[in-house]
Amino acid sequence: MTPIIKTIVFFVLAGLCEIGGGYLVWIWLKEGKPIWYGILGAIILALYGYVMTLQSATFGKAYVVYGGIFIVMALLWAWKVDNFKPDKFDIIGAIIISIGIAIMLFMPRKF
Template sequence: MAVLKSLTIFLLAGICEIGGGYLIWLWLKEDKSIWYGIIGGIILALYGIVATWQTANFGRVYATYGGIFIVLSLLWAWKVDGFRPDRYDIIGALIALIGVCIIYYAPRTIQ
């Protein structure tokens, strides 16, 4: 259950960061209303809050989030922008995801 909870938090954080960043991108690069930027900034601030809900330390959380962000970014680009990841994108994302799962979920002994 703890793994499912942490994955849900990572997913929510990813949606906040990518969604907020995307709205700012649209504002600055696609000449959308300033409201896109304001709402994007608010959502990015929420990302910072959501990430603190993880139970591990800052370094491990952010290292793990980096790999999850790679996967979520490719999925967002595919579903929202019509970008089609190629096999190298998928292979690289899977390698990153395996690596961060080892970092975050590997059993550790108390030292």
């Protein structure tokens, strides 16, 4: 697996863990689901913390880039899971964020 693909896979996996785990805790508390939803959500959220350590970037850099990826993934989750209909401004914002992520993550640096 190339370093770029590996980086993207770890960010997407981290996003699924954070959003999915948070969602399970959310529906446990907000919708009265059984406690095991909350327990499973907490376990998945802890797994998110582990997955982020698999990044080759430093802590700060990994979380800066992940913040943008999280926003895009959360918008997709809201659209597919919560039936939220993104408007053109949501889509434009996600595109701008994606461009920013690519610039921060993949542009060569000269020091």
